[in-house]
Amino acid sequence: MTKDLRSFLAEVVSTGAGEVKHVSKQVDPRFGVTAYGAWYDKRGDYPALLFSDVAGSELRCLTNLVATHERMALALGVEVETLVRSSVAGQGRAAHPPVEFKGAAPVQEVVWRGADADLTRLPIPTHNELDGGPFLTAAVGVTRDPESGAVNAGIYRHHIYGPRRLGVWFFGSHDGGTIHRRYAERGEPTPIALVIGHHPAFLMGAVSRVPGIGGEYDAAGAYLGESVETVPTVTSGIPVPAHAEIVIEGHILPDELEEEGPFAEWPGHYVGGGRKPVIEVDAITMRHDAIFQDIQASGREHRLMGALPRIASIHEAVQQKVPGLRAVNIPLHARMHCYLSIRKNSDTDPTRAAFAALNTEPENLRAIVIVDDDIDVYDEREVAWAIGTRFDASHDLQIIPRWNGPGGLLPTNWSYDEAGGRTPQRSSAVIVDATKPAPPVVFPARARVPEEAMQAVDVDAIETITSVTDLPGWA
Numbered sequence: 317m318t319k320d321l322r323s324f325l326a327e328v329v330s331t332g333a334g335e336v337k338h339v340s341k342q343v344d345p346r347f348g349v350t351a352y353g354a355w356y357d358k359r360g361d362y363p364a365l366l367f368s369d370v371a372g373s374e375l376r377c378l379t380n381l382v383a384t385h386e387r388m389a390l391a392l393g394v395e396v397e398t399l400v401r402s403s404v405a406g407q408g409r410a411a412h413p414p415v416e417f418k419g420a421a422p423v424q425e426v427v428w429r430g431a432d433a434d435l436t437r438l439p440i441p442t443h444n445e446l447d448g449g450p451f452l453t454a455a456v457g458v459t460r461d462p463e464s465g466a467v468n469a470g471i472y473r474h475h476i477y478g479p480r481r482l483g484v485w486f487f488g489s490h491d492g493g494t495i496h497r498r499y500a501e502r503g504e505p506t507p508i509a510l511v512i513g514h515h516p517a518f519l520m521g522a523v524s525r526v527p528g529i530g531g532e533y534d535a536a537g538a539y540l541g542e543s544v545e546t547v548p549t550v551t552s553g554i555p556v557p558a559h560a561e562i563v564i565e566g567h568i569l570p571d572e573l574e575e576e577g578p579f580a581e582w583p584g585h586y587v588g589g590g591r592k593p594v595i596e597v598d599a600i601t602m603r604h605d606a607i608f609q610d611i612q613a614s615g616r617e618h619r620l621m622g623a624l625p626r627i628a629s630i631h632e633a634v635q636q637k638v639p640g641l642r643a644v645n646i647p648l649h650a651r652m653h654c655y656l657s658i659r660k661n662s663d664t665d666p667t668r669a670a671f672a673a674l675n676t677e678p679e680n681l682r683a684i685v686i687v688d689d690d691i692d693v694y695d696e697r698e699v700a701w702a703i704g705t706r707f708d709a710s711h712d713l714q715i716i717p718r719w720n721g722p723g724g725l726l727p728t729n730w731s732y733d734e735a736g737g738r739t740p741q742r743s744s745a746v747i748v749d750a751t752k753p754a755p756p757v758v759f760p761a762r763a764r765v766p767e768e769a770m771q772a773v774d775v776d777a778i779e780t781i782t783s784v785t786d787l788p789g790w791a
């Protein structure tokens with residue numbers, strides 16, 4: 317059976333852990349869907365939430381599906397421990413290049429064209445209080461590079477302006493924006509297909525930082541363990557997954573911008589927005605009983621789906637420059653930070669590793685901390701201890717001025733004034749080298765109890781004292 321959103325949902329249900337909740341009561345797409353997610357979030361719980369009655373739409377809405385390490389581990393076929401503590405979940409996977417689907421594609425069972433292709437018929441949530449409107453948060457935007465013909469994919473946010481009009485925001489270095497600029501320079505519209513609802517492994521591939529333009533369907537195939545089966549869209553012929561739930565087909569206007577946002581993003585502040593490119597919808601295709609997928613904006617789901625694919629991509633990119641790389645972490649609570657542990661060969665390794673990481677993820681990272689391989693990058697206490705003991709600010713701190721921005725999602729990429737105005741600016745990145753000097757220099761040894769002694773610990777010899785009279789030698 318082909319892996320898709322439904323096969324995964326069925327798999328999650330069959331684990332018996334009760335991780336899929338159904339809300340049958342009618343909810344308002346305006347904050348109604350996200351309120352349930354936020355209610356669970358307050359309790360530290362992140363079940364997938366399926367809404368069968370979103371006011372104004374016939375379609376079901378699914379959110380929070382990709383919010384936990386447990387479900388992402390299930391989706392990628394790895395142990396939770398592997399996914400949580402290791403950054404190599406994407407490595408060593410067999411290639412499965414995309415193939416063309418033969419026959420009638422499920423995603424084109426229903427075709428809405430012209431005035432029928434109305435976005436307001438979809439259960440698109442408005443997520444957070446100050447958001448400028450409903451946003452697509454889990455749509456994979458697929459475009460084709462006019463120069464190489466390569467098919468490129470990424471998740472981009474889309475502000476809904478009207479029945480057939482929506483925005484798109486491509487951050488600085490992202491390929492989607494490069495492709496749009498290439499079409500726009502020729503004065504041509506950019507055909508784009510927005511793919512909604514697929515297996516989480518497909519999303520992992522789509523958000524991977526693949527070097528060069530395109531290659532995301534290959535990355536998705538590697539994560540899925542099977543080829544993505546594609547079908548051409550009905551209007552522009554862009555290949556889209558035949559087993560997706562919904563595809564919005566459209567074109568980005570070459571010469572029009574519209575005020576976009578505000579929208580609460582993963583750093584948790586309302587920054588960004590401004591005038592952004594506009595998409596006009598040409599058609600909407602879907603399955604008969606399509607499920608619309610949403611990602612809880614600025615919530616845990618948003619941060620996890622931002623961090624996991626990037627950890628894997630950074631691991632690959634840094635390893636090419638510094639083979640001594642051991643592990644990568646982008647902490648969920650501060651996704652602009654990146655911790656790298658390396659087995660150091662040379663004192664230049666930390667800087668090279670840091671630049672490889674920064675160049676893989678130039679928009680979002682602003683602090684790289686490099687530690688030795690005895691430090692666990694998934695343990696904040698160890699990282700802080702390494703900074704406290706192996707980092708000297710006057711020798712080991714490097715500031716890269718004007719690295720980020722101008723503008724974008726990081727609050728530091730803007731300057732603010734008393735009237736509530738703001739101006740985009742560039743901000744700096746920092747490299748914190750918390751490693752010991754490279755060999756042969758001898759650095760003080762680390763305190764620890766010998767491993768043999770640890771092995772000799774006899775748990776049966778441990779007695780819990782519940783009464784003072786049981787204390788040895790107590791009168």
Ligand SMILES: Cc1cc2nc3c(=O)[nH]c(=O)nc-3n(C[C@H](O)[C@H](O)[C@H](O)COP(=O)(O)O)c2cc1C
Nearest residue numbers: 470471472473485486487490491492523524621622
């Ligand atoms: C939930 C989510 C939302 C995202 N929103 C955007 C966005 O609005 N704009 C953007 O450029 N990238 C966004 N990203 C990141 C891109 O999808 C990602 O960096 C991708 O690798 C870009 O691909 P590209 O370089 O081929 O365009 C988002 C990622 C996630 C997980």
Ligand SMILES: [Mn+2]
Nearest residue numbers: 468491529530
């Ligand atoms: Mn790309």
